[in-house]
Amino acid sequence: MTKGKTFIISGPSGVGKSTVLHALLERRKELYFSVSATTRPRRAGEEDGVHYHFLDVDTFREWIAKDEFLEYAEYVGNFYGTPKRFVDEAMDQGRDVILDIEVQGANQVTGKRPETVTIFIAPPSWTELERRLTERGTDSAEKIQKRLLRAKVEFQTAHTYDYFVINDTVENAVGELEAILTAEHCKPQERMEIINGNN
Ligand code: ADP
Ligand code: 5GP
Numbered sequence: 001m002t003k004g005k006t007f008i009i010s011g012p013s014g015v016g017k018s019t020v021l022h023a024l025l026e027r028r029k030e031l032y033f034s035v036s037a038t039t040r041p042r043r044a045g046e047e048d049g050v051h052y053h054f055l056d057v058d059t060f061r062e063w064i065a066k067d068e069f070l071e072y073a074e075y076v077g078n079f080y081g082t083p084k085r086f087v088d089e090a091m092d093q094g095r096d097v098i099l100d101i102e103v104q105g106a107n108q109v110t111g112k113r114p115e116t117v118t119i120f121i122a123p124p125s126w127t128e129l130e131r132r133l134t135e136r137g138t139d140s141a142e143k144i145q146k147r148l149l150r151a152k153v154e155f156q157t158a159h160t161y162d163y164f165v166i167n168d169t170v171e172n173a174v175g176e177l178e179a180i181l182t183a184e185h186c187k188p189q190e191r192m193e194i195i196n197g198n199n
Contacts, residue, residue, distance in 0.1 A: 001094045002094060002190055003094060004032070004090060004091040004092075004094050004095040004097055005096050005097070005116075005184060005185075006091065006096070006097045006099060006109070006113065006115075006116045006117070007096060007097065007099070007116070007180075007184075008099045008101060008106045008109060008110075008116055008117070008118045008119065009021065009099065009100050009101075009119050009121060009177075010100075010101060010102055010103055010106050010118070010120055010121070010154065010161070011120055011121030011122060011154075011167075012122070012123065012129055012147070012150075012151030012154060012155070013076075013133065013147040014129055014130075014133035014136060014147065014151075015121050015122065015123045015132070015151075015167055016121070016123075016132065016167040016170065016173070017100050017121055018051075018100070020121065020167055020173045020177065021033065021098060023170055023174045024098075024177050024178065025098075027174065027178065028181070030095055030096070031095065031096050031097075031098055031181075032086075032087075032090035032095045032096065032097045032098070033097075033098050033100075034082055034086060034087050034090075034097055034099045034100075035049065035050065035051070035052060035053060035083075035086075036052055036053070036080055036082055036083075036099075036100070036101070037052065037054075037055050037063060037069075037072075037079075037081050037082075038054060038055070038078060038079065038081075039055055039057050039060050039078045039079045039080075040078035040080075042054050043138045044138070053083070057079070060072075060079050063081065063083070064081070068081075068083055068084060069081040069082060069083065069084060070082040070083070070084040070087055070112070071101065071104075071105040071106075071109050071112075072105065072108075073101075073105045073108070075102050075104075075150070076143065076146050076150060080101070080102070080105065082099055082105065082109070087099070102154065103154045106161075117162050117163070117180070117184050118160075119161060119162065119163040119177065119180060120158040120164050120165070121165050121166075121173065122165070122166050123166070124167070124168045126148075126152075130144070130148060133148070163176075163180050165177060165180075
């Protein structure tokens with residue numbers, strides 16, 4: 001069995017990462033979405049253990065001390081981190097893993113695991129990003145401005161990613177993500193291993 005691959009999805013807050021990933025996971029049931037830990041307050045509709053593991057700061061620090069995280073970072077006043085164990089278990093079962101993480105975390109993961117595939121998701125325009133953040137209605141005007149500022153800084157690093165997807169429509173963005181997943185499994189080394197394993 002071929003080991004699964006890890007795919008990082010980064011992009012500005014409000015660009016539609018959760019929306020697009022939800023649609024992708026509906027189509028590709030075999031994918032494993034890594035549920036992050038965070039110290040940020042839960043939004044309406046978010047479930048503990050499904051959208052995030054919601055932790056207080058002391059517990060988050062305990063997880064750091066116990067080396068539970070593949071990566072972690074501070075983002076707009078809160079901590080976010082990827083629990084390592086579940087990612088490794090899923091990959092060992094041959095499942096591809098999706099991490100929805102910001103740029104600092106992405107750099108930590110690629111530093112440790114250079115084979116990780118990185119994908120940046122961008123909005124069709126800054127005006128549209130602000131509209132989506134406002135329309136989502138989960139953040140104060142002040143938080144939205146902080147997230148927009150952060151988005152412009154993160155955008156400067158987008159050229160370092162392996163792929164760049166524009167979320168104009170969810171349908172287009174999901175189609176491109178599926179194409180990337182497929183292409184990444186058409187690399188000679190993996191395909192040759194399959195043929196050799198069949199003999
Ligand atoms: P993120 O996870 O990147 O912070 P969300 O998935 O929460 O973003 O999406 C932010 C808002 O934008 C939501 O209200 C969502 O319904 C909307 N949205 C997502 N993708 C699109 C799209 N392609 N076109 C229009 N609105 C979108
Ligand atoms: P939000 O608060 O909107 O859910 O997420 C804010 C930012 O944190 C997003 O850019 C998201 O990708 C990022 N994020 C979510 N989970 C993690 C994580 O485990 N690690 C890191 N580094 N970033 C994360």
